[in-house]
Amino acid sequence: MIKATSCGGVVIFRGKILLLYKNYKNRYDGWVLPKGTVEAGEEYKETALREVHEETGVKASAIKYVGKSQYTFNTAHDVVVKQVHWYLMMADSYYSKPQKEEYFEDSGYYKYHEAYHLLRFPNERQILEDAYQQYIELKKAGLWGNKKYF
Template identity: 80%
Template sequence: MIEATSCGGVVIFRGKILLLYKNYKNKYEGWVLPKGTVEEGEEYKETAIREVREETGAVASIIKYIGKSQYTFNTPQNTVLKDVHWYLMMSDSYYSKPQREEYFMDSGYYKFHEAYHMLKFSNEKQILERAYNEYVDLKKSNLWGNKKYF
């Protein structure tokens, strides 16, 4: 078994969540949250910001750490145990451009209930729920988008 670590973000702008649609060789892969592998010497926060920008083109800042999800998948050579560290992030606009090299064919911002039902993986649905609840709490407290909060 190989262990791997990724970081990603639940990116929100004006109450909507940024999702990516993956389609590899015309095979439906599903809607996902942006995430990617930690590079050597990189902090988790840096990975999350970089991966969001690379995969979606969105410029986003971290609001707070949301938690970790874990899953396994098989490659022809091995089983991979992957930890993903997630951050609640705020974007500066609705702009997004899917990274074609990673087989992302579409991206966009969706209302919570739409995003929840579009997401392919249950662990990402749980992270989305947690992040969105944090967002709602911050919004109620007038802390969302308040630079003092950072």
């Protein structure tokens, strides 16, 4: 068994959530949240911001830690147990450009209920639900978009 750690973001701009569409050699396809592997010496928040930027071209600000999810998958030689640390993030525009080298074919911002139903994996839907609730609370408190907050 191999343990792996990734970090990602629930990126919001004007109430809409950023998603990526991945199609890997027609064996894997679906909408996902941006995330990627922690590099040596990196803090989790740094990884999340870097991966969001690499996979989507989006410059985002990390607002707060949301939580973690875990899943397992098989490779040809082993079972991988992956833990993903998630951050609520704010983008500065609707711009996004999917990273073709990672088999992302599309990206875009979607309303909460659309994003929730588009996401392929239940653990990402749960993270989206948690992050969006925190976004709503920050917005109600007048803290979303307030540079003093982060």
